[in-house]
Amino acid sequence: MKITNKIISILIVLLMLFNTGTVFAAIDTDSLSYEAGYEAGYDYGYDRKDKDTKLSANDAYQDKYKDSRAHRSLKNKIENYKESEFKNGFIDGYLDAFDDKSNANDETDYPSALGEALGVIYGARDYQKGKDSDWRAALPISTNISKMFELDKQSSSYRGAFITEFTKAFNEGYAEAYDTAAYEPALVSLEQGFMDGEDVGMIVGAPYGAKDFYAGKDLEFKRDLPSRNEIIKQYSLNNDDLDYEDGFISGFISAYEESYNQGYRESNMNDGLQKATSEIIPISGGTAVTEDKRFTVEVPSGTYYHDVNLSIITSFDVRKTNYSNLIKASDSYTIELSNLSGNINESKSIELSFEYYGDKFKGGIYRMDGNNWLYIPTNVKDGKMSAKINPKMLNSNGTTFSAFVDENTQAFRDVLGHWANDEIDAYVRRGIISGYSDMSFRPDNNITRAEFLTLLSRVYNWNINTYPGSTTVFKDASTFGYYINVINYATYHNYISGYGDGTFKPKNLITYTEVQTIMNRVLYYGNFRWSDIANNMLYEKKVRSNSFNSMNNKITRAEVAYMLYNTTE
Template structure:
């Protein structure tokens, strides 16, 4: 095969040259690997009219086979040499059945080597002077073993090839280094220019700036200094500058335009599905309430209007297209969710069953129809008989809710209490049958279309949780058991007085611990961290807030808290200091918390002293605020306060 013959020719030539002491050639792993691959591809495409370069550029270059070889060769991989080997191998593979012309092949090989040798030795290009004599050729290749006609033909062919490739070898030795430097400079410049162009293109779009790639394009002087180009050759330097600027412009424009298109598509494509998802849950909840109060199946009766949806989901800050798409999806989801749930409830042997009992003032216990859920009412909780209803939804096999895995059916509880009066000091106790992981399991309540963890105790094959009786006065509430695959238990919170509240807010993704699996409940909390917790508890949409920041001397220290701080300032929840700073990392005091919470939930409706008294009564813990309201509040106290307010 021609591949083997080519290797044989090279080997013969190297032996001859080595033995004459003229040139010693080194192997090139990239070329050799490229030749082998190219030969195989050429053999497979021997009937094709495609050129070696066409196959390399359009079929092989981006292939997984090529990437594996790059990984295999590592630092030894040189794309230019690999490509040249591939092209040579491919041509040989295509012509594998063609006989080898040894005279021509040896003439080309030695001519190129001698041309390179003469340049390296500082000699002028003179192929005649470098050409071995006829006598030398006869000795080199043992031509005397052939007849005179073969000798003469071999020598004539050898000389023709030798002349051509001597000149090519000499030229290549002169110009190849400059060509390589130029190509490498262009390649390196393009690589870096692409990176920075893309960064600034996307950045300019999202900052609302016009498309202008020259805005942040560094000058040629800056580029030369930044990348130490003045220490390199002129060819590399010029190539780098040209490649960097051209690639920067292309990448900038591409990133700017893609950011524009992607932003529009993201908003418009997600709007309908976002609205549909929320509408489906709202429709299902309304259907459950209508069914339990014996209303007719009519989803249009209580569907909210556009204004309610816009206000409820803060759509006024969205684009008009997103708002319209969300509302359309909401109506679609609401109608389908309502009808599906109402029809399910209406079926006698359907997916849900009802349990309804009268609870006297002496209290009692009601167990769901499936026997897995129960609720205990202590004597004296209610001041007259009440009607307690449990609706079981057989949905334990429903899809996973993010990290939450369903581990029970859902139970919708409603209490018909005509007076609305109840003793909140006597909690209702609910329990769900459960035998799973005690660290990750818990009871969750459906709040505003989200499952929210409530403090849970797990023992003796069941989960238990306590509810305020008044929490059921506003209508039906749904509970279910879940396993949280991401649940964490912090070592320093297990025995802490606020362990239940901490566990609840961790499960609700309101707060996080530290990388060492601790929560540090008694550590102070900064002003910025406190605002962050408020934003999560009250679902502040801070995405578009960047106002009021640069009025502060220390605005550069805000970092990831910038939007949240701006939101708090814009709503007058918090202020800076008289010296023109905000001090986001300063520990926040009880007095500051008192002021902020009054502004967040309404003036006069919050007093820190009430929270401190509850801590003392319920947890037997005395807050340092009794000593001085300017003392610093702890992480645990903040969590306890927010839990008390929101529950």
């Protein structure tokens, strides 16, 4: 369908001459929408000049160009965009482009062009006046057509052919213009609503997708999708027309699903992705900070006797593990350290720091051990939590740390401020030792033989239920009660033995000498010396062990916690 600006201008002049007292709506060829459409249509047609088959202008717009990326971009840039004017401009530009590229000497089909143009004007006029669609009633009579275009100067055969072609084209232009005027406003409202709904849905959907992924839920966009009434209320659609409302909701749901799926899948792709930070730590010491600035490793001078390469790998692993009662408070950071000389000054301590603003008592730094997270004594202050570790804890295989909040943490009133508070707290959080029902720990109490074996079984993960042997060889086996399996395991492996009178005496308090003997057997390497532990206590904690008086004295609960923590860590 071809309506050029020249022909429209001719028609407007003719109608002004022959249509007295009639007010009608003409096509606004001077609007920004029309001009942008004309340019887009012309370019579109020009680019397809070499095609074997030329699409009709309407098909080119409806099936190829409409709602394309280029179209939507233009719509967003045009102030007071009008779809009908843009479309008319596109069609005119498209047809003119093909005329320019086909044969410049081709004559214009004036009867069809004029008939269609007038049909368009009358179709829009009749709808705006509230009339029914009736192109025959709107079509000027043959006499008027002849007067409008001075057909009396032509032959009768030409005049007849002109009116026939004019009438056919008028019908087509009228019908399309009437439908456009009737349905275009609703279409525009629907399209604008759909576009606005898409914009909002794309923003809202992604966070819900990510949330469901990290919560371990299946991909299901409808899970938190707002209902129709919720969308109407939340985005104040009650005051707009129903076409816009329907378009908005449709666009919102469509984009929400797309955005939700994208958010879920991007989280899946990011889950486990890693970012690395690498630093050369000289013998004078140094600091390594992750890219997110939330984790820091400080190495004091003299820790290593040669420059070392320290790498920190950040892992986005917020849902990979069942953390039980622990709440993840950071990403995980794996420290890999390459120390070619192999020498370490174990008297030095490396400090780890996390950015943290949560509960000071319940927050803590944890080290991954297999599938478990083990608490490390932590200090929380001024927006960060920090912990000191032995340098030998870091190696080329990598050691992973993370911050957690433990909702089940207990505070024992007689441990706060105690010299072994950190070590006791670590083993309490790890579930290895516990306090008494009155919320006391009694750190300076002594510990029995059976209690000591129980702690060892928890620290070293003894499977105390799967070993042969029998505790009935001891005369006092009937008194073992809860401790029967751990005593059976320990005696079977020759970690401990009974007394010469055939008894085991599980409730006897254990001495430093017995602890030293048992630890040498459990650790296999045979050079464990309690005196090393006692000297470290004196140096680090400024506490003098009662073992200095006699190795036959009894060890305390606090000393056992300190010994086991420092031996294993």
